Amino acid sequence: MELVAEQRGEMIVVTAFGDRIDAAGAIHFKDRMRELTQAPSLRVVLDMSRVAFLDSSGLGAVVAVMKALGPDRKLELSGLTATVQKVFRLTRMDSIFTIHDQLPDGLRQVG
Amino acid sequence: MNAKARDLSSTIRLTIPGRQTAVRDGLRDLLDTLLLQSLPEDGRGTAEIVLAEALNNIVEHAYAHHDGEIEITLQLRQNELLCRISDTGLPMPDGKLPSGVLAPLGAFEDLPEGGFGWHLIRSLTKDLTYSRDNGRNLLSFRLDTQQSPA
Numbered sequence: 066m067e068l069v070a071e072q073r074g075e076m077i078v079v080t081a082f083g084d085r086i087d088a089a090g091a092i093h094f095k096d097r098m099r100e101l102t103q104a105p106s107l108r109v110v111l112d113m114s115r116v117a118f119l120d121s122s123g124l125g126a127v128v129a130v131m132k133a134l135g136p137d138r139k140l141e142l143s144g145l146t147a148t149v150q151k152v153f154r155l156t157r158m159d160s161i162f163t164i165h166d167q168l169p170d171g172l173r174q175v176g
Numbered sequence: 177m178n179a180k181a182r183d184l185s186s187t188i189r190l191t192i193p194g195r196q197t198a199v200r201d202g203l204r205d206l207l208d209t210l211l212l213q214s215l216p217e218d219g220r221g222t223a224e225i226v227l228a229e230a231l232n233n234i235v236e237h238a239y240a241h242h243d244g245e246i247e248i249t250l251q252l253r254q255n256e257l258l259c260r261i262s263d264t265g266l267p268m269p270d271g272k273l274p275s276g277v278l279a280p281l282g283a284f285e286d287l288p289e290g291g292f293g294w295h296l297i298r299s300l301t302k303d304l305t306y307s308r309d310n311g312r313n314l315l316s317f318r319l320d321t322q323q324s325p326a
Contacts, residue, residue, distance in 0.1 A: 087228065088235070088236075118225075121293040126289075132285065136284050136285070147218065148225060156296065157281060
């Protein structure tokens with residue numbers, strides 16, 4: 066799972082380039098997210114539009130990343146694909162995260 | 177991978193080693209079979225979620241202390257996918273499937289980071305049964321391939 070971060074003003078945008086966040090990759094995902102969010106920022110947005118699949122371990126990792134950011138720094142999610150959305154909905158985690166259909170205005174990458 | 181999913185029209189059998197990376201490869205092989213390719217996208221997504229949770233659970237718990245194989249049989253019947261998964265690992269605690277009740281979503285610092293797996297399986301399957309016979313765990317369930325229950 067390749068994760069690439071970009072600082073945009075008060076926001077860090079992390080793009081997930083792998084197609085799955087699963088049990089085999091959950092620890093790596095958590096560790097890499099921790100590295101990428103070291104720099105101070107008010108918000109962290111994770112672009113998941115390329116992630117086709119997330120299992121319960123992957124979901125646990127996303128929750129762990131949010132908790133590690135602390136209560137004053139939000140983890141927002143963007144571009145959930147159909148299967149990922151289903152996992153968030155069934156576990157009610159869609160009520161915990163701010164979820165955007167797509168990256169906030171002006172942050173979308175070309176291509 | 178030591179086994180490719182055998183694609184016998186309406187039945188698939190696959191045996192994989194009980195390890196996380198093998199689960200990932202096995203899921204990809206299963207999802208690539210004509211049988212699962214023939215399902216509507218929503219049904220495939222549901223199948224991937226449930227199979228991933230069931231297989232990961234076996235790797236993490238049943239094979240926590242020793243290696244072994246997992247046998248997966250999928251059969252398409254009308255609008256249902258019949259799934260049977262067996263392993264020779266440890267039995268379920270108390271010989272029963274976990275209830276899959278979600279932990280309450282309380283304070284931020286107490287948000288659950290796990291315990292989602294059986295909730296997902298129970299939410300998305302029908303006729304979920306577990307039995308232990310002759311040192312083997314057998315999990316079976318049905319998935320609605322046309323319209324997912326959630």
